[in-house]
Amino acid sequence: MSNLELFDEDLLDNPSARVPVCLVLDTSYSMSGKPIDELNRGVKMFMEEVLADEMASLSAEIAIVTFGGGVQKEVEFASIEKQTVPYLTTSGNTPMGEAVNLALDMLEARKKTYASLGISYYQPWMVLMTDGAPTDDISIAARRTSDLINNKKLTIFPIGIGDKAHMETLQQFSPKLPPVRLKGLHFKEFFMWLSQSITMKSRSTPGEDIKALPINPWADLSL
Amino acid sequence: MEITDLIQNYIVFVDTSSWMYPEGTKFLQQEFPAALHSHQKKVRISGKVIEEVNKHIKGDDKKRAEEAKVAAKLLNQYHTHKILDIYQDPDDPFQDQAILAMFMKYRTKFHLAMITQDRNFARDIEDLNEQGSVKSSKIIKVFYLDREGRLQPWVKGVKQHELDRKKRETATNPASRPLKMQENIHRLPLGTKVETGLDTVIPVSYFPKEGESVRTQKYGELTLVKEIGSGGEGSVFLTSNGMICKIYTQITKARIEKLKLMLKIPFEKKGICWPKDFATNSKGEYIGYVMDKAEGKVMQTSMFHKKLLQKNFPHWTRSSLVELAINILDKVLYLHERNIIIGDINPFNIMIKDSNDVYLVDTDSYQIVNYPCPVGTINFTPPETQGMRYHEYLRTFKHEYFAVATLVFMILMPGKTPYAHQGGGTPGEDIKKMEFPYPFGDYRGNAPDGVWRYIWSHFTYALKKRFYQVFSENNRLTTAEWVSVLEEYRRKIKLGHTNDEIWPTSSKIADDDAAHVTCSKCNTPFIMHINKKRDLDADGKSYICNSCLMIMKVTKVAKNEAAAAKQTAPRQRPTMRPATQRPRAMSSTWTPSSTRTTSSTRPASSTRVTPPPRAQQRQKQNNQQSTGLFGIIKKFLGI
Structure with missing residues (x-):
């Protein structure tokens, strides 16, 4: 479960500033069936798109945490070349708070890794997706993300899936950007947008912070 | 003054500009050497003259190259006849300064003379006469060669015939006009205030697409053969005559006015993809412009990682990097001499075919008089303007010199930014703090681990000093000064005084x-x-x-990272995973001598990340950013 023996030479050789991106995905039982299939497809496409872009593949580093039954590190931070696409399955309840806390710990630890080796980085991005409501206490996690966001140390994209997604909960994690409900099961469109945004981020970057989440093909306009 | 008097009583220097002055050849070939020879005197030059002449011979400018060849021939003849002495201070690449210093030093002992066509340099030397701190009976004189090849004195940076003309003009026109700069370079005025109020969008009835055509005045009707890139501003097409056409998504008054201004500037420089003509649609409405085609690959994605550089330019050594930097700066200098500030210097705007064949693209964003460069990147923005909005202020040369130094650094340390350091943060924060991490003198620094330290240790003292001066002391070099530093560095590599490896494997050890x-x-x-x-x-x-x-270090860091973010309890994997996707455990071994181990100790599906097939198609010819589905989004995101 750890990569203690994994030597990632890119940490020494790759001069690009990194953008750590953590996907925090709901894999509770309610996601079974078509939703989890679409999510898997979206994640796969996302990782392939990032790898395909010459610049994003050198800048973006991806980690994936899932919450369904327990909390799982599905993909740990590494250069995208070395990663494998996870196959996500569903199970149990929705420990969202614990998942967000783990994701924040991972992001923090990754930043420490960058700093100790002299690698520049941009403040991390977190994508939080759920189709329901948390089954654990989210207050600490929500306070942590809010503080980071207010200090410009994190950008969060809170995404609701389907009618039962508890948007008020998502809102608690995100003092700046309002949560957006995904249009149907348009995960692919969302992840396409995300990889494009990362590509832009890794290129010309007039500003370091995200200003607004635009209306786009994956968001439900009826929100 | 008679030439005989001059060479008998003065120590005479001749500057590059006069050696290369076509109308001066007669004087330098006959009268002058004959006089030197008969009085057994020598003319003095600085080592920089030879460097500059050689540089022009190899340069892109054909006319200059011819002039330089004539100068080289002359210098060789002088050398053969032993009427030439060369002064070079190997520790000071700035020979202009060295000559000034030498004049300062000897002005109390000898009469000194300089022959130069360069107005500013002449003025600098003349000014030494007026520095009152030293009482001296000795004289400093400065001359130029006129169109008939006659030696004429500079008078406070003004040529004799200009004075004569001024007198004539004053005689005929009492409201005397100021003297016009008598130079070939068309220098724009520097901007004073951002042009505003021209953001109104001009309605355009139709923007042509791939397969359709545009009109130009100079090149007639051109077909848009193929779209080769697109971004937030518009799309770029290859046209039927081999030129490139950029078509905007939106036309504003400012855009048109700026292009008009740019098209008026006499401009001929290979490697700068300057607008050549307006492109209009069938109704004659402005929609974009045409320019020469850039060749090669985008700097950022072709050389800013070891594996990319080795793939794209396998024959390169460190000298190639230096040559590349010199070639790029040669173009930057051409712009700077015309008071054009690039603004958005960055490795996405530079295309490389080889170290001596480079192209600057996206020139329509350059700062022209009061039209700012509306874009930029954090890494190339100096500490004092970090966070300012690029379209709201005019950049200065001082801002630009920060970007120039950063570019030089990132070429010589392929891809590494100057301020990335241990314990650092985001690029913008690091720049604002100005903590340059590389050791110099007593300063130890906290440089990034690995190859970056080794590269730095192999830099020459002069090069380290200049980087330290710019990034630590905030004392920026001009583009011309950087060219001198780099030429000197290249010379040191050629002579074998320093390493020609791009990525040395250890620090320098004598x-x-x-x-x-x-x-x-x-x-x-x-x-x-x-x-x-x-x-x-x-x-x-x-x-x-x-x-x-x-x-060992990376492994330790990875261990710390894993320990800092532990997942509480690994859960049992459910059994919903289809048989075909059964997790495959991969063994992992650490082999110290191997450069790469691929492993994952965690069960993972067998789907390795592979790029989709269109990855290759995405390799863009221009640096235009891809729109894909979400091109517009960038505008909202402001990234």
């Missing part, structure tokens, strides 16, 4: 200090500094090579 040892981890022989060996021996410690040390 032969006398080298101890040959074997790594206790991977059994590879390597060279260690003798003092370090002594220390290790004294402590009874074993020798470990740099690559093993790095592996």
